[in-house]
Amino acid sequence: MRSAILAALLAGAATGALAQGAPPAETKAKVDDLEKLQAFKSTNTAPAAEVPQTGRRADAIRKTLAKIKLPEGFKIDLYAVVPDARSIAVGPNAGVLFVGTRKSKVFTVTDRDKDRVADEVRPFAPGIEFKIPNGVCFSKDGVLTVVEQNRVLSFPAAEFFYEAPDVAAALVVKQGDLIPASEESFNHTARVCRVGPDGKTYIALGQPYNVPAPEKLDLYAKHGIGGIVRMDADGKNREVFATGIRNSVGIDFAPDKTLWFTDNQVDGMGDDKPPGELNRATKAGENFGFPWYGGGQVRTVEYKDQTPPAGVVAPVAELPPHAADLGLTFYNGKQFPKSYRGGIFIAEHGSWNRSEPVGARIMFAPAGADGKVGQPAPFAEGWLTGDGEYLGRLVDVAVLLDGSLLVSDDTAGAIYRISYEGDAK
Structure with a gap:
């Protein structure tokens, strides 16, 4: 079709x-x-020049990867040098x-x-x-x-x-x-997409503010800004699927066909609040609480005296405050041990204004068929040094056809490949 x-x-x-x-x-x-x-x-148009895959940059990236900590049996390698690498789409053929x-x-x-x-x-x-x-x-x-x-x-x-x-x-x-041209901004403009089980294209639209003014809310709800929209393959029959989302830069469909997404929390409320979010949308029309909630159950200062909409959907899991959780993927491969299958990998970009930086790692959360998840925990880390220096900032995760895990890094300009060499039982 x-x-x-x-x-x-x-x-x-x-x-x-x-x-x-x-x-x-x-x-x-x-x-x-x-x-x-x-x-x-x-x-x-003339053919585009190839990006060199050898030399000082590749050597420096491999030196960094030697410092990355992974569970036993896993290893990480440089898959490709890709300038400014962000979202990854793996060709199905x-x-x-x-x-x-x-x-x-x-x-x-x-x-x-x-x-x-x-x-x-x-x-x-x-x-x-x-x-x-x-x-x-x-x-x-x-x-x-x-x-x-x-x-x-x-x-x-x-x-x-x-x-x-x-x-x-x-x-x-x-x-x-x-989105309306009047709402274009340099802030929160990194869109992400997935084609759903229904064949429609789902697109997350971040809203441009830390917390928007009340007069923006009706306009944003109408167009799906600060939400997720869906449409047919040709762009027809567009509708707003979900609202109440500050800035999601990671969405994926679970085996049960529900849509899961990360959401970045409100800045400026302190190092330890509010938490980041992992959310699950089970049907169209759900509201996930922003801007009344800045993350989890933490109310924003701007909307603390206003009553939130009825039926706000709480996150299925809270993530470390200000770690900037971006891309996520359900692990549908067979290379990794069974304890990882069906679980969720999440890329943390890393904090930008926290007094003590956090993030720049891959998190993993086991997930069940009932929609419940275990506590997210670090899976791959080491891109953030003890001195607070970022050796890389991770953006997206994707499963390669062989079941290995790909990770993008827009600071190093690279795609990494995490594979498993142990007994995958």
Whole structure:
């Protein structure tokens, strides 16, 4: 169904794109390139240069990895040097990685000889001018979705077109229509996405404030800012799925088809409050408490005298305050021991204004079929030194096709691979 919708979308894309109005002169060339790709026409864009995978940077990263602590039987290696690496999407066919950034590029990572080390890293679709293309996700039939700050694009059969500068592309949400242009901000703009069991695309939209003013709440609720929206593959039938979320940069679906997500808590309330959140959405329309709650059951100063909405959903687990929990994934592989299967791995980016830094590690929480989770605990750590220096800041986690765990680091500019070499019983 998703493929059929996108095929129809691509067939009429050129006409639709041209009907959307003339872009500003300074961006017209790039917009024209996108229109050409929608119509399967060449942009005459030169191939993008490869990112070097050897040299001082790679050597320095491996030196850092030698300091990382893992449970017995696990090891961590450098999988790829990828500048500004953020969200990871693993191709369902060949395991090609697509890596989003908060800059202007999406990267492809290819391991051709399957030795579990990347052979080639280069920018994807270099003819397209991306703007904060942090969110990347795949459908089961191989359609890649890229969510920018205020636009959504899709790329059918991305794993098979990615090697050429010109790729099949579709405009899902045009520039300026994901959120109102008036609400664009430099803050909390890293979108993330997942294609759900229902075939719809789910997108988390962070709101730009630490705590928004009351006059913003109706507008944000209407558009899903500070929430999660969902839509069909072609962008139609958009609806707000969840509200009351400050800034989620990590969402994933559990085996029972419920949507789980991390949420970053309110700043400026002290080192030890409020806690970070791991949440579970079981149906559309749920409210998760922000801005009345700053994290967990801690009320915000700004809304402490106001009555929260009825039926606010509490987090299923609280996370260390200000550790900046971002990407998460349910472990669906078979390489790791059974105690990890079905559990949740979470990437902590690390605190930015805490008097004593915390985070920059991978957390793990066992999860049951009943939706309950055990206490999250460190799984991989060592990127934060005892002197408070960050040797890396982790962003996302994803399961490679062989069952190993991939981890992105936007400070080091790398993708790591954690594998298990013991008895996986």
